[in-house]
Amino acid sequence: MKRVRSLLPANAIGWLLPVALVIVWEAASRLGSIPANVLPPPSGVLAAAAKLARSGELVQNVWVSALRAVSGFVVGGGIGLALGLANGLSSLSEKLTDTTLQMIRNVPHLAMIPLVILWFGIDEEAKLFLVALGVFFPIYINTLHGIRGVDPHLVEMGRVYGMSSFRLFWKVILPGALPSIFVGLRYALGIMWLTLIVAETISASSGIGYMAMQAREFLLVDVVVLSIVIYALLGKLADTIARLLERLSLQWHPAFQAKS
Amino acid sequence: MLATALLRDADVPATSSRNPAAPAAGLPITIRNLDKSFGPKAVLSGLDLHIPAGQFVAIVGKSGCGKSTLLRLLVGLDRPTAGTVRVGDAEAERPSARLMFQEPRLLPWARVLGNVEVGLDPDMPAQARRERALNALQAVGLADRAGEWPSVLSGGQKQRVALARALVSQPRFLALDEPLGALDALTRIEMQGLIERIWREQRFTAVLVTHDVGEAVALADRILVIDAGRIALDVPVDVPRPRRRGDPRLARLEGRIIEHLFNDQGLDI
Numbered sequence: 001m002k003r004v005r006s007l008l009p010a011n012a013i014g015w016l017l018p019v020a021l022v023i024v025w026e027a028a029s030r031l032g033s034i035p036a037n038v039l040p041p042p043s044g045v046l047a048a049a050a051k052l053a054r055s056g057e058l059v060q061n062v063w064v065s066a067l068r069a070v071s072g073f074v075v076g077g078g079i080g081l082a083l084g085l086a087n088g089l090s091s092l093s094e095k096l097t098d099t100t101l102q103m104i105r106n107v108p109h110l111a112m113i114p115l116v117i118l119w120f121g122i123d124e125e126a127k128l129f130l131v132a133l134g135v136f137f138p139i140y141i142n143t144l145h146g147i148r149g150v151d152p153h154l155v156e157m158g159r160v161y162g163m164s165s166f167r168l169f170w171k172v173i174l175p176g177a178l179p180s181i182f183v184g185l186r187y188a189l190g191i192m193w194l195t196l197i198v199a200e201t202i203s204a205s206s207g208i209g210y211m212a213m214q215a216r217e218f219l220l221v222d223v224v225v226l227s228i229v230i231y232a233l234l235g236k237l238a239d240t241i242a243r244l245l246e247r248l249s250l251q252w253h254p255a256f257q258a259k260s
Numbered sequence: 261m262l263a264t265a266l267l268r269d270a271d272v273p274a275t276s277s278r279n280p281a282a283p284a285a286g287l288p289i290t291i292r293n294l295d296k297s298f299g300p301k302a303v304l305s306g307l308d309l310h311i312p313a314g315q316f317v318a319i320v321g322k323s324g325c326g327k328s329t330l331l332r333l334l335v336g337l338d339r340p341t342a343g344t345v346r347v348g349d350a351e352a353e354r355p356s357a358r359l360m361f362q363e364p365r366l367l368p369w370a371r372v373l374g375n376v377e378v379g380l381d382p383d384m385p386a387q388a389r390r391e392r393a394l395n396a397l398q399a400v401g402l403a404d405r406a407g408e409w410p411s412v413l414s415g416g417q418k419q420r421v422a423l424a425r426a427l428v429s430q431p432r433f434l435a436l437d438e439p440l441g442a443l444d445a446l447t448r449i450e451m452q453g454l455i456e457r458i459w460r461e462q463r464f465t466a467v468l469v470t471h472d473v474g475e476a477v478a479l480a481d482r483i484l485v486i487d488a489g490r491i492a493l494d495v496p497v498d499v500p501r502p503r504r505r506g507d508p509r510l511a512r513l514e515g516r517i518i519e520h521l522f523n524d525q526g527l528d529i
Contacts, residue, residue, distance in 0.1 A: 157365040160337060161358075161378055161425075171378070175369040252369040252409045 040222040045229060048222035057211070062230060065196060065207040068124065069234075072131025073192050080136040080188075081181070084143025088177070089169070094144075101140065109133040110198055122203035127196065134195040135188035142184025146177030179253060182246045189238045193231060286314035286465030287348035287357075287432040289334065294343035296329055303329045304489045307343070311482075316459055316466040318476035320517065321486035327469045328437055330486065334467060335359045335435045347433055358431035360439040364418035366410040372397065372421050373406040379428040396428035397421070399458060416447035420454065427458060434459075436468040440475065449505070452478055460501070473517050477510045478503055485520055493520050 022042050028034050029041030036044065052058035083101070087094035109130060120126035150173050158168045200209020208227050215223030250256050289311040296304040303326040311317050319327045332338045333345050335357045347357060358379065366375045376393040384392075397403045400420040410418055419439060426434060436455070440448045456479055459466050470476050476483050477497055485493035495517070499509050 153361070153363060153365050154367060156337075157361065158378075160335060163378075163382075167382060171370070172367065175367070178369075250369075252371075252411070254411045 037219075037221060040225060044222045045226050048220070048226050052211075052223070052226070061206060061208050061211045062234075065200065065209070066234065068127045068200075068207065069131060069192050069196050069238075072128045072196070073135050073188065075128065076132030076135040077139045077185070077188060079132070080139030080184075081143050084140045084181075085147065088144045088147025089173070101137075105137050105141075109195065113199070113202060117203060122205070126203065127199045130199045131192055131195045134191040138187040138191060139181070139184040142180045142187070143177060146180030146184075147173060149180060150176035179250060182242070182250070186239060186242050186246075189242055190235070193235045193238070197231060285432070285463050288313040289433070289465060289467075290344075290346045292344045292346075294333070294345060295341045296326070296333060296338065297341050302489060304333075307489070307491060309484070309491065311465060311467070314463045314465055316468070316479060316481045317484060318468045318470060318480035318482070319484045319486055320470060320473055320476050320521070321492075322521065323471075325486045326489045327486050331359070331435050331437050331467060331469050334433075357433040357435065358426040358429065359435045359437060360422055360426045362438045362441050364410070364415075364422040366418055366421055366425075368410055370410075371406070372402065372408050372410060372413070375410060375421055376424045376428050379425040381429070392428055393424070396424040399427065400424045400454060414447075416443055416451065419443060419451060423451075423455065423458075427462070430462065431464055433465045434467075436466065436470075438470055439468075441471065448472075448475070455479065456501070473514050473521075474510075477514045477517070478505065483513075483517060485517060487521075493517065 025034070025039075026042045029036065029039070029044075034041075040048075049058060083097065087098060112130065112133065116126045116129055120129060154172050154176065155168065158172045163171065196207075197209055200207045201213055204210040204213075208230055212224050212227035215221075215227070247256055289309070291307055291309040294304055294307040294309075295302065307330070319330065321327045329338065333340055334347065337359070366372075367378065370378070373390065373393050376396050377389050379396075380389050380392060394403060394406060397406055400423050402417060402420055402424065405413065405417065405421075410421065413421065419442075422439070439455075440451050443451060452475060455466075468476070468479060477499075480497055482494070482496050484491050495513070497510075497513060499507060499513075503510060
């Protein structure tokens with residue numbers, strides 16, 4: 001095992017399985033085991049990607065989807081972080097809002113789609129609203145949990161050593177809550193893509209989900225598969241960025257020291 | 261670890277030269293008629309105490325006798341129910357007091373140097389903070405670990421970093437709340453030597469709360485036994501320093517204090 005590891009870059013090992021799957025898939029398609037109208041071969045999907053890239057459609061749709069995802073994430077995540085911090089730091093704020101938030105949390109946010117369409121139509125606001133609502137809760141709950149979990153001994157130490165409230169927050173409470181906030185962040189990223197896919201598939205006039213639905217109308221299976229692959233890649237990209245940020249800001253954490 | 265041995269030879273001149281303005285001497289402490297109760301339960305009642313500037317006082321007593329409460333009152337973590345606590349001239353604010361806890365309480369997300377800098381005024385220029393923190397680390401023999409994360413240090417090393425953090429601002433009063441209670445016996449002896457040496461150099465007023473009567477007689481100028489919220493015994497330790505471990509005078513004193521601690525409860529040993 002050690003020898004295999006030393007031959008490959010540390011991250012490459014995770015790609016072995018996807019690459020193997022693609023090879024098996026291609027081979028099965030060429031041998032005729034999988035009919036092209038059920039599942040086109042990877043080369044066919046690539047060809048579709050190349051075609052759409054040349055026409056500019058692909059870049060346009062990916063860009064629109066990514067923009068929706070990011071803006072919804074920033075809005076929902078920002079509110080979640082702010083409320084999580086407020087409720088973690090102030091018991092008044094928590095008493096005031098937590099019951100309401102817990103009730104809303106138990107409504108699956110995708111159940112709001114009919115209402116959202118009535119409110120916003122199928123415009124950008126609808127998708128932004130759904131994504132924001134979806135990412136809000138994991139970030140809110142994990143931020144709150146992180147702040148609750150900060151060692152009270154350290155907070156007391158900060159007070160004894162004369163830290164101002166701001167410094168106490170910045171030097172003790174926030175760094176202490178950060179590992180938990182990152183858990184929420186990564187979880188929220190998954191929900192972000194999920195929500196966006198559903199929202200774009202149901203009602204959109206651009207974006208990857210729209211591209212997939214259009215392709216379905218014209219029985220372009222290769223484009224449908226391409227859309228799914230793009231979602232997978234974007235999801236992986238978002239997770240990689242989150243992990244990188246996590247590793248950068250949690251260098252002190254023993255779990256991250258062992259790896260480096 | 262040979263750090264202490266090294267320190268004794270190499271560091272003493274360095275520490276005296278690093279403070280061109282000699283460190284401010286300790287603060288006197290005066291407690292008058294102090295009461296502290298938590299709800300209906302009186303923890304300290306009618307306590308009077310004067311500690312001259314620069315004295316090293318050890319407070320011993322059984323669990324729950326109120327000794328940690330007294331220490332918390334001294335550093336301003338709690339307010340008295342009645343009576344006054346004066347450290348120096350000020351009654352309420354005492355920025356020159358520092359407390360060392362039983363646990364190191366280091367910030368896991370700050371490097372060793374950053375943890376020591378917690379003890380400094382945040383408004384001080386970064387360069388000066390760094391220099392002073394490094395000096396404090398050198399005084400506890402950990403200058404070479406400045407860039408490490410606390411998680412890689414041993415228990416004794418972490419507690420030495422906590423000591424550096426407590427001392428970096430050159431406090432005029434240092435409160436120690438069983439700081440060595442969680443360390444193994446050998447590390448504890450080493451740390452006692454370190455605390456005594458630094459105290460002799462800097463001459464702050466020190467109040468040590470401990471369960472370990474041996475530690476109290478080894479370090480302190482004066483020992484207070486607290487029982488049921490009052491000072492039950494107040495004895496000077498007039499054995500000259502440096503004190504030798506196993507000195508019969510210290511052993512006799514230790515015996516006397518332990519006897520007192522238990523006789524009060526009517527237990528004969």
